[in-house]
Amino acid sequence: MSIETPPRPTYDPTSPISPAACADGAGQLTGLFFSDDLDDIGKAKRICATCPVMVSCLETAIADGEQWGVWGGQLFVSGKVVLTKRRRGRPPKEARPGDQLPLIPVPEHLVDQLTFA
Numbered sequence: 001m002s003i004e005t006p007p008r009p010t011y012d013p014t015s016p017i018s019p020a021a022c023a024d025g026a027g028q029l030t031g032l033f034f035s036d037d038l039d040d041i042g043k044a045k046r047i048c049a050t051c052p053v054m055v056s057c058l059e060t061a062i063a064d065g066e067q068w069g070v071w072g073g074q075l076f077v078s079g080k081v082v083l084t085k086r087r088r089g090r091p092p093k094e095a096r097p098g099d100q101l102p103l104i105p106v107p108e109h110l111v112d113q114l115t116f117a
């Protein structure tokens with residue numbers, strides 16, 4: 001299943017306000033980006049999909065060797081990008097909403113720089 005993502009707003013480098021979609025000024029969203037919960041990870045990835053600095057965020061995560069969390073729309077686990085993840089426990093007979101992570105395409109120039117799990 002592919003999830004349609006809205007177009008990202010353009011980034012105004014002259015603005016004093018952080019353009020990052022995850023920057024709420026209070027750190028309230030941080031837990032979503034470092035959670036093991038599939039619903040949280042899906043929410044984080046959907047926030048990234050609206051972020052005007054998503055590509056540069058992913059470039060920085062790669063350069064910094066990030067090991068864990070959602071960066072630039074991708075889930076990193078032990079430094080590898082994980083595209084699909086199952087909930088803990090026995091899979092349900094019928095898929096539940098949120099069982100599949102949003103698929104955010106990796107920019108072509110970064111594909112070779114990532115290791116996929």
Ligand code: SF4
Binds near residue numbers: 022048049053
């Ligand atoms: S792409 Fe990076 S800066 Fe943007 S919302 Fe995701 S984690 Fe935050």
